[in-house]
Amino acid sequence: MNPQAEELNIVIREKNPVVYEMLSERGKNIFFPKKGILGQTAEAKGVRINATIGAAVEDNGTPMRLESLENKIGLDPSLVFPYAPSFGRPDIRAKWRSMIYEKNPRLADKLVSLPVVTNALTHGVSMAGYMFVEQGDKVIVPDLFWGNYNLILSHGYGAELQKYKLFEGGQLDLVALKASLEEGGIGKKVMILNFPNNPTGYSPTVAEAEQMAAIIKESAGKGNKIVVLCDDAYFGLVYETGxxxxxxxxxxxxxHENVLAVKIDGxxxxxxVWGFRVGFITYGIKGGDADFYTAMEAKTAGAVRGNISNSANISQSLLFAAFEDPAYKAQKADKYAIMKKRYDAVKEALKDDKYQECFTALPYNSGYFMCVKLADGLDGETIRKILIEKYSIGIINLNNVIRVAFSAMAAGDAKELFEGIYHACLDSKK
Structure with missing residues (x-):
């Protein structure tokens, strides 16, 4: 093991030995290099002639760039063309953490890590897998989950996705969640909580969130060491009260000291900004202090460094500028209003009782999506093809659950969409 990795491990073991046990072998062995090329480059910062970093500069010391690119970008070249740090730009890391506190008043004065920048959320999930998932580990997920978990964690890291039933009686099936945590006896557990959920567009009620936390705390109290990946991709898009x-x-x-919460967001x-590819990983645990979080950040940045080197500087700079813009919050509220209007249009369209013959809506209240479950005897793939060929409507079929991305359609199209699904179901019976 590299001595720099062991230095970080000593801190983690001292502060919380359980977290050290949660780390995969990759996680235990990874570190952010303070020596070598990066260390030597850092030590040379500010010298008159700097021939360290593998980037080109103009004779005046500014980043070398093509005018054909610079002319299209209204930012200082130093914010665009050089590499960003593997940890992410310090300004956007600090800004994002302040925004996390602002959006989540429950955090109050609780200490969490400084976010490490990833290449958006897919990469964030992958880096969490790098840090915590071993070949053969089970990762607890609901039976309705984002398909990329399978590609990243199962095919990428050799984990097995252990599925539990998401809904029962129009609400979260917390009995199934608890049973999934109990499966396999006491030991290390890795689970994903994704709210608003993709594909269903469901977020928990306040009471359900409290019950989930109680279930996880009880499990940790029995000796389980639980890593919870909180996939917050659709955070903030909640459309119902309660x-x-x-x-x-x-x-x-x-x-609990046995529960490491890993916030993956962006x-x-x-x-x-789907194409900007900026995300964040933030850690939280009972008793976590600055030294502990600094060590976890260094390991995560080391994983990023060894995987993609760093995320795009221009994307981070543009986002930081937007977050600092006085008009940002009003503009975001305007887009939320559009999304809410589309959500409301879906709710209104689904009031038509005739649809019950062919499909029923799964619980939904947030996010980009909602789902309908087809009646017995109907085949989702057949209906999907009929919708394209006869009605010029595109949906996603997930094993006879149809996912509708109302985020991608006008509110005025909601009625036509569900009429199309209804008639495609009837057509498939002929």
């Missing part, structure tokens, strides 16, 4: 608007991370970040869906 639904928890804060991240489930806020319930878990200081729940502006991709929240701020409508």
């Amino acid at each position: 639904i928890e608007t804060q991240s489930i991370f806020t319930y878990l970040n200081d729940l 502006p991709t869906k929240e701020d409508y």
Whole structure:
């Protein structure tokens, strides 16, 4: 093991030995290099002639760049063309953490880590897998989950996705969640909580969030060492009263010394910048202090460094500028209003009782999506093809559950969409 990795491990073992046990072998062995090329480059910062870093500069010391690119970008070249740190730009890391506190008042004065920048949330989930998932580990997920978990964690890291039933009687099946945590006896557990959920567009009620936290705390109290990946991709898009608007991370970040909460989030869906590819990983645990979090941040940045080197500087700079813009919050509220209008249009369209013959809506209240479950005897793939060929409508078929992305359609199209699904179901019976 590299001595720099062991230095970080000593800190983690001293502060919370349980977290050290949660780390995968990759996680235990990873570190952010303070020596070598990066260390030597850091020591040379500010010298008159700097021939360290592998980037080109103009004779005046500014980043070398093509005018054909610079002319299209209204930012200082130093914010665009050089590498960003593997940890992420310090300004956006600090800004994002302040925004996490602002959006989640439950955190109050609780200490969490400084976010480490990832190449958006897919990469964030992958880096969490790098840190905590071993070949053959089981990762607890609901039976309705984002398909990329399978590609990342199962095919990428050799984990097995252990599924539990998401809904029972129009609400979260917390009995199934508890049973899934109890499966396999006492030991290390890795689980994913994704709210608003993709594909269903469901977020827990406040009472459900409290019950989930209680279940996880009880499990930790029995000796389980639990890593909870909080996938907050669609955070902030809640459309009903009584639904928890804060991240489930806020319930878990200081729940128990045996529960490590890992917040994976970013502006991709929240701020409508899908192509910017910026995300964040933030840690929270009961008793976590600055030294502990600094060690976890260094390991995570080391994983990023060894995987993609760093995330795009220009994306981080543009986002930081937007977050500092006085008009940002009003603009975001305007886009939320559009999304809420589309959600309301879906609710209104689904009031038509005739649809019950062919499909019923699964619980939904937030996010980008909602789902309908087809009646017995109907085949989702057949219906999907009929919708394209006859009605010029595209949906996603998930084993006879149809996912509708109302985020991607006008409110005025909601009625036509569900009429199309209804008639495609009837057509498939002929």
